[in-house]
Amino acid sequence: MRPNADPPRPTDAELEILTVLWSRGPSTVREVHEGIARRKPAQYTTVLKLLQIMAEKGLVQRDERQRAHVYRASRPREWTQQQLAGDLLRRAFGGSAAGLVLGALSARPASPEELAEIRRMLDEYEKGGEKC
Amino acid sequence: MRPNADPPRPTDAELEILTVLWSRGPSTVREVHEGIARRKPAQYTTVLKLLQIMAEKGLVQRDERQRAHVYRASRPREWTQQQLAGDLLRRAFGGSAAGLVLGALSARPASPEELAEIRRMLDEYEKGGEKC
DNA sequence: AGATTACTACGAAGGCGTTCGTGAGTCAAG
DNA sequence: CTTGACTCACGAACGCCTTCGTAGTAATCT
Numbered sequence: 001m002r003p004n005a006d007p008p009r010p011t012d013a014e015l016e017i018l019t020v021l022w023s024r025g026p027s028t029v030r031e032v033h034e035g036i037a038r039r040k041p042a043q044y045t046t047v048l049k050l051l052q053i054m055a056e057k058g059l060v061q062r063d064e065r066q067r068a069h070v071y072r073a074s075r076p077r078e079w080t081q082q083q084l085a086g087d088l089l090r091r092a093f094g095g096s097a098a099g100l101v102l103g104a105l106s107a108r109p110a111s112p113e114e115l116a117e118i119r120r121m122l123d124e125y126e127k128g129g130e131k132c
Numbered sequence: 133m134r135p136n137a138d139p140p141r142p143t144d145a146e147l148e149i150l151t152v153l154w155s156r157g158p159s160t161v162r163e164v165h166e167g168i169a170r171r172k173p174a175q176y177t178t179v180l181k182l183l184q185i186m187a188e189k190g191l192v193q194r195d196e197r198q199r200a201h202v203y204r205a206s207r208p209r210e211w212t213q214q215q216l217a218g219d220l221l222r223r224a225f226g227g228s229a230a231g232l233v234l235g236a237l238s239a240r241p242a243s244p245e246e247l248a249e250i251r252r253m254l255d256e257y258e259k260g261g262e263k264c
Numbered sequence: 265a266g267a268t269t270a271c272t273a274c275g276a277a278g279g280c281g282t283t284c285g286t287g288a289g290t291c292a293a294g
Numbered sequence: 295c296t297t298g299a300c301t302c303a304c305g306a307a308c309g310c311c312t313t314c315g316t317a318g319t320a321a322t323c324t
Contacts, residue, residue: 011311015223029271046313048272053311067320068271078235084224085232086239091147092216097242098249100217101233103210105257107218110229115258117230119251125237126247143281161301178283180302185281199290200301 007058007074009087014054016040017047018073018080021060026072139190139206141219146186148172149179150205150212153192158204 010018020035021027027035033047051071054060063070073080085100093099101118110118142150152167153159159167165179183203186192195202205212217232225231233250242250 012223013312019226042312043314045272045315049274049313050311052273078238081224081231081235082238084220085235088216088220089236089240091144092213094151095240097233097236097240097246098253099213100236101229101250102253102257103213103217104221104229104232105254106210107214108221108227108229112258114229115254118233119254121230121234122237122247122251125234126244145282174282175284177285177302181283181304182281184303 005058009083010054010059010080013050014059015080017050017054018059018077021071021073022077026063026070028066028068028070030068032071137190141215142186142191142212145182146191147212149182149186150191150209153203153205154209158195158202160198160200160202162200164203 016036016039017032020032024031024035029044029048029051032051033042033044036042036047051060051062055062055071058074060071061074063072089095089097089100093103148168148171149164152164156163156167161176161180161183164183165174165176168174168179183192183194187194187203190206192203193206195204221227221229221232225235
């Protein structure tokens with residue numbers, strides 16, 4: 001409907017579907033359903049309905065050229081992750097990125113390798129983000 | 133109702149109320165309402181109803197000894213932040229803490245001071261968290 | 265052609281979150 | 295005692311999320 005407007009924040013069920021689309025690439029309803037059903041039992045028509053609603057919202061785009069419509073996420077994974085992280089940052093952490101990092105680490109203890117990866121990422125981010 | 137069970141994840145409106153309670157300490161409905169109304173117009177009874185529901189869920193505890201009941205958050209801010217961060221980490225980032233950190237930094241660019249604070253926090257966390 | 269399968273569209277139900285109006289009770293002042 | 299201010303309790307409304315059943319249409323098979 002509004003092709004250029006930002007899609008709204010995905011809900012829980014929508015995020016699960018987007019995860020499948022991001023990892024599989026453009027997929028039919030059946031393929032998404034198979035990807036979902038591994039973890040959570042769901043009827044085929046439930047996934048179909050979700051995808052239809054998500055298409056209305058602009059979260060996914062639909063290619064109707066084949067009989068089995070092909071859906072693809074309209075935003076890349078990183079973009080959506082950024083939206084969600086920013087949203088939580090604002091709502092629950094008062095904008096404190098340090099607070100969010102601490103919260104994440106406390107919630108799911110990170111291995112030394114992962115800590116090293118975070119540090120590496122901080123370095124890279126500090127170099128790249130010289131826009132002020 | 134279930135005093136020792138973990139309260140569920142707070143919703144958006146509930147989180148706003150909790151934020152007031154965390155910063156003000158135990159408060160009456162009127163005080164919470166004044167704290168909320170600064171940013172978002174809301175009727176007194178809306179805040180009252182929210183607090184009643186939150187008490188049922190166990191998100192807040194109510195002291196009825198005064199005529200104006202006094203509510204307090206049943207979990208500290210850090211605990212709830214940890215829940216929320218862990219939840220997002222699992223749902224949207226596949227458990228990758230590095231991904232979450234990158235998402236947060238991309239969403240709201242951090243100042244060099246904040247980056248330094250994050251690094252300091254990582255060091256401290258690495259020292260303190262020596263529990264396999 | 266007729267039957268079976270695969271797919272989309274649609275409507276409806278149930279639950280939850282949010283908002284607010286109304287009623288009833290309590291307390292203090294006139 | 296009556297009035298007015300303040301408080302809690304409750305129900306209702308509305309919209310959104312999620313789930314699923316049913317119906318209709320297109321392709322395929324015998």
